Amino acid sequence: xxxxxxxxxxxxxxxxxxxxxxxxxxxxxxxxxxxxxxxxxxxxxxxxxxxxxxxxxxxxxxxxxxxxxxxxxxxxxxxxxxxxxxxxxxxxxxxxxxxxxxxxxxxxxxxxxxxxxxxxxxxxxxxxxxxxxxxxxxxxxxxxxxxxxxxxxxxxxxxxxxxxxxxxxxxxxxxxxxxxxxxxxxxxxxxxxxxxxxxxxxxxxxxxxxxxxxxxxxxxxxxxxxxxxxxxxxxxxxxxxxxxxxxxxxxxxxxxxxxxxxxxxxxxxxxxxxxxxxxxxxxxxxxxxxxxxxxxxxxxxxxxxxxxxxxxxxxxxxxxxxxxxxxxxxxxxxxxxxxxxxxxxxxxxxxxxxxxxxxxxxxxxxx
Amino acid sequence: xxxxxxxxxxxxxxxxxxxxxxxxxxxxxxxxxxxxxxxxxxxxxxxxxxxxxxxxxxxxxxxxxxxxxxxxxxxxxxxxxxxxxxxxxxxxxxxxxxxxxxxxxxxxxxxxxxxxxxxxxxxxxxxxxxxxxxxxxxxxxxxxxxxxxxxxxxxxxxxxxxxxxxxxxxxxxxxxxxxxxxxxxxxxxxxxxxxxxxxx
Numbered sequence: 001x002x003x004x005x006x007x008x009x010x011x012x013x014x015x016x017x018x019x020x021x022x023x024x025x026x027x028x029x030x031x032x033x034x035x036x037x038x039x040x041x042x043x044x045x046x047x048x049x050x051x052x053x054x055x056x057x058x059x060x061x062x063x064x065x066x067x068x069x070x071x072x073x074x075x076x077x078x079x080x081x082x083x084x085x086x087x088x089x090x091x092x093x094x095x096x097x098x099x100x101x102x103x104x105x106x107x108x109x110x111x112x113x114x115x116x117x118x119x120x121x122x123x124x125x126x127x128x129x130x131x132x133x134x135x136x137x138x139x140x141x142x143x144x145x146x147x148x149x150x151x152x153x154x155x156x157x158x159x160x161x162x163x164x165x166x167x168x169x170x171x172x173x174x175x176x177x178x179x180x181x182x183x184x185x186x187x188x189x190x191x192x193x194x195x196x197x198x199x200x201x202x203x204x205x206x207x208x209x210x211x212x213x214x215x216x217x218x219x220x221x222x223x224x225x226x227x228x229x230x231x232x233x234x235x236x237x238x239x240x241x242x243x244x245x246x247x248x249x250x251x252x253x254x255x256x257x258x259x260x261x262x263x264x265x266x267x268x269x270x271x272x273x274x275x276x277x278x279x280x281x282x283x284x285x286x287x288x289x290x291x292x293x294x295x296x297x298x299x300x301x302x303x304x305x306x307x308x309x310x311x312x313x314x315x316x317x318x319x320x321x322x323x324x325x326x327x328x329x330x331x332x333x334x335x336x337x338x339x340x341x342x343x344x345x346x347x348x349x350x351x352x353x354x355x356x357x358x359x360x361x362x363x364x365x366x367x
Numbered sequence: 368x369x370x371x372x373x374x375x376x377x378x379x380x381x382x383x384x385x386x387x388x389x390x391x392x393x394x395x396x397x398x399x400x401x402x403x404x405x406x407x408x409x410x411x412x413x414x415x416x417x418x419x420x421x422x423x424x425x426x427x428x429x430x431x432x433x434x435x436x437x438x439x440x441x442x443x444x445x446x447x448x449x450x451x452x453x454x455x456x457x458x459x460x461x462x463x464x465x466x467x468x469x470x471x472x473x474x475x476x477x478x479x480x481x482x483x484x485x486x487x488x489x490x491x492x493x494x495x496x497x498x499x500x501x502x503x504x505x506x507x508x509x510x511x512x513x514x515x516x517x518x519x520x521x522x523x524x525x526x527x528x529x530x531x532x533x534x535x536x537x538x539x540x541x542x543x544x545x546x547x548x549x550x551x552x553x554x555x556x557x558x559x560x561x562x563x564x565x566x567x
Contacts, residue, residue, distance in 0.1 A: 008442050012449060015436065019456035023463075030463045088474055091410070115470075 039119045040127065048114060054082070055109040058122075065126060071110035078109040081121035086112045128160050131226040132167075134197070136219055142282035145203040146248055148188065149213060150196060151223055158194035159227075161187060163259040164234065164252045164336075164364070167197065167227030171209040174216055183209035186338070186364065187228065188251035190258040197225070200251040232364040234259070235334060239360070241267050242327060242335045244347045246274035246319060249339030250283065252364060256336070257290050257297070269297045270327070274319025274343065276304045281314070300326060319343065320350045330354030337363035377508035380501065384512025386560040390488050390495075391520040392553055397488025401521055402546050404479075411525035414479040418521075419514030421461070421483050422492050425454045426510030429493040430503060443497075450493045458484045488517055523553060 033050025038057070040046075048057045055071050055078050065078045076096030086107050089097070093108045112118075134151035142148055153159060161167075168182040189198035204210045217223070234241070234256050243253045253271060260269070275281050280303075287299035301314040302322040315322040320343075327333070335351050337344045344363045351361055390396050397418070404414050429450045437446055462480045466473045483489060492513045496506050527549055536545050 004441075007440065008445060011436060011440060011442060012445050012452075015432070015449065016452050019452060023456055023459055026460055026463060030467045033467075087470060090474075113466075 033115045036114050037117045038114070039117075041121055041124070042119075044127075050114045050116070052114060053110050054080075054107075054112040054114055054118070054120070057114050058109065063122065063127060065109050065122070073108060073111050076108065079106050080109050080123075081105050082107045082112055082118060083121060084119040085116050086118065087115075124160070124162065128228060129226065130156070131224060132156060132159060134223045134225060136217055136221045136223050139217070139219060142200065143280050146282060147201055147203075147214060149199045149201060149217070150189075151199070151225065153195050153197070154222075159197060160194065161191065161228035162233045163187075163191050163255040164232040165228035165230045166232075166252070166364075167199070167225040168229070169199065169209060169213075170224040170226070171212045174212055176211060177208045181208050182226075183207075184229070185248075186230075186232075186252040186255070188254045190262070191255060192258070192262050198251075200248045200254075202248040230364065232336070232338070232362060234336070235362075237334065238267060239332055239334045240329060241269040242323070242330075242333045242351075242356075243269070243271040243338075244274070244319060244323060244335065244343075245271070245338040246343055247280070247339060249337075249343075249364075249366060252338050253336065254283065254286070257287075257294070260297075261290065261293050266295045269294065270300060271298070272300045272302055272315075272319050272323055272326075274302045274322075274339075278303050278306065278314070318346075320346045323347065324350050324354060327354060330356045333360065335361045337361065339366055341365045373502060373504050376502070377504040380505045381508035381512040384509050385516040385519065386557065387563060389516040389520060389557055390492060390513045391517050392550070392557040394491065395554075396491040397486045397517055398550075400482055400486055401517075401524065401550070402543050404482075405521050405524040405528055405546065408522065408525045408529055410479075411521045414482070415518030415521050417479040417483055418486065418488070418517050419511070421454070421458060421480070422489050422514035422517070423507070423510040424461075425450075425457055425489055426492055426496055426506050426513075427503075428453050428457060430496060430501070430506045433497055446494070446497060447490075450490055454489055454493070455484050488513070520553065524549060 031051045035047045036050040037045055037047050038054075038061075040063070046061055048061065053071060055065055058065055065080060071078070073092045079096070079101070081104060083105055086105075089102060089107070090111050093111050096108060097106055132153050133155045134153050136149060137152045138148075138150035140148040140150075164186070166184045166186040168184050171177065171181045171183065173179055185199040185201060187197050188200045189196055201210055201213050203214050232252060243256075245253050250273065257269075257271075259265075260267070271287065273281065273287070281301050284299075284301060287301075291297050291299055300322060302319045303314050303316060304318065306314065306316045315326065330351060331354075333356055335347075335356055337347050344365050348361055348363070352358070384390065387393070391398070391401060400414060405411050429446075432449055432453055433446060437443060437449060442449075458480050462473075465480075492510060496509050499509075501509055524546070528546065531545065540548070
């Protein structure tokens with residue numbers, strides 16, 4: 001009896017083990033597609049051993065595509081464009097892809113197998129997100145409650161970002177906060193200088209991160225940021241541009257203006273900068289300089305009340321009033337708004353009234 | 368049995384497996400993919416082909432394993448575990464080979480192959496072949512016939528369901544409800560074949 005059980009178990013186990021061995025060996029032969037080269041965004045190329053799915057192949061290359069289900073094809077998050085080499089769309093991908101996505105070669109990375117050379121497109125922001133160690137090298141007072149922080153990158157030494165994107169600043173635990181927090185700030189510096197990022201931060205009374213930046217952060221301190229993130233960016237059309245931003249909302253706009261200057265962009269551009277009081281206007285000299293350097297740029301500062309007529313020429317009233325008074329070609333413009341949710345909602349309402357289409361209004365709400 | 372009578376027995380088994388003893392409509396095996404994947408003729412065709420292929424091959428493999436290993440050692444009771452292991456390993460292997468050498472066939476069958484591992488009709492066919500004590504040739508006929516029978520049934524169902532897509536079906540019957548009723552009617556129709564053959 002005992003012997004029979006032992007024999008039975010031994011036989012079944014050995015057959016199972018034999019089959020498993022056959023599978024392992026045949027996988028080695030059949031599922032080995034040799035080295036395949038994967039080209040990302042026509043810029044970067046690496047060689048990987050074929051046979052696995054694209055998602056895990058990218059992960060071994062330290063390129064992280066968001067995926068909630070871990071590659072089982074049930075979340076539909078790991079979408080990316082595979083331009084060449086993916087083969088036809090699989091039935092497992094169909095439920096997650098809209099018609100326009102199918103037409104532009106969007107695939108699920110976890111379902112596409114690497115069998116041959118691939119050409120893929122990954123959104124730049126996913127490719128570039130990482131942590132940067134920086135040194136704070138300069139703090140400039142812009143207004144009574146706004147400062148500009150200049151952070152020089154230490155490790156890695158340079159950052160690639162699209163003007164309009166933001167980074168997250170790590171606030172370490174300090175006297176007034178016992179935990180580390182991240183806060184998002186748009187990059188305001190000239191994108192030509194990849195070794196430096198500047199952030200414009202407005203003091204939020206009681207804010208953990210802003211209080212730290214205003215009262216504790218000193219020149220020479222080490223700062224950690226990660227990023228870049230966000231899809232607030234200038235389109236590459238020729239439509240006239242309207243920027244509307246107040247306070248620290250100037251940061252991404254300033255970055256975009258630097259970029260327009262660097263690339264010789266000739267789009268007709270106007271920037272309405274809203275403030276309550278004249279002394280809240282900042283970087284006006286720089287904006288006036290942009291007016292000279294850019295082919296067609298107008299800076300329109302707007303203040304609620306002009307008590308002292310000696311200050312710079314500005315419009316008076318709410319920024320939205322100034323826009324509806326001043327903006328003539330609203331239908332053909334693209335609007336880029338940045339700032340507090342209240343300001344943005346009001347500005348969107350005015351722009352729509354003036355005839356700007358919904359899909360031409362882009363914004364970055366500071367919430 | 369001589370060769371001729373073996374062949375004729377196999378033929379009878381083959382035809383009866385398709386019609387009179389259809390594994391799906393007489394034994395109601397493999398119902399989950401039958402209901403789940405029979406929405407379109409195209410996908411049903413792929414799954415049906417895969418079932419024919421896997422059912423025939425695994426019946427043969429399992430016959431060999433049973434006659435060569437389990438029977439001599441008196442391990443009949445292990446056939447459930449044995450068969451399912453062999454089916455799973457075979458499907459894995461075939462998937463790998465097809466994927467490598469025929470991407471177009473893989474496109475058509477590939478995703479259905481793993482589904483088939485858990486299709487009870489496949490295991491059922493192997494177990495019936497043991498219970499009915501088929502010879503090797505009869506097993507070939509039985510595996511192939513059962514596969515074709517299953518293929519026919521799912522193709523018929525898919526054809527009907529495609530026609531139903533534009534019909535107004537009472538809400539409570541939509542989906543699996545109406546499908547089960549159709550399957551029942553189809554089974555009744557297949558009973559009409561009983562008596563045509565006495566194949567066992």
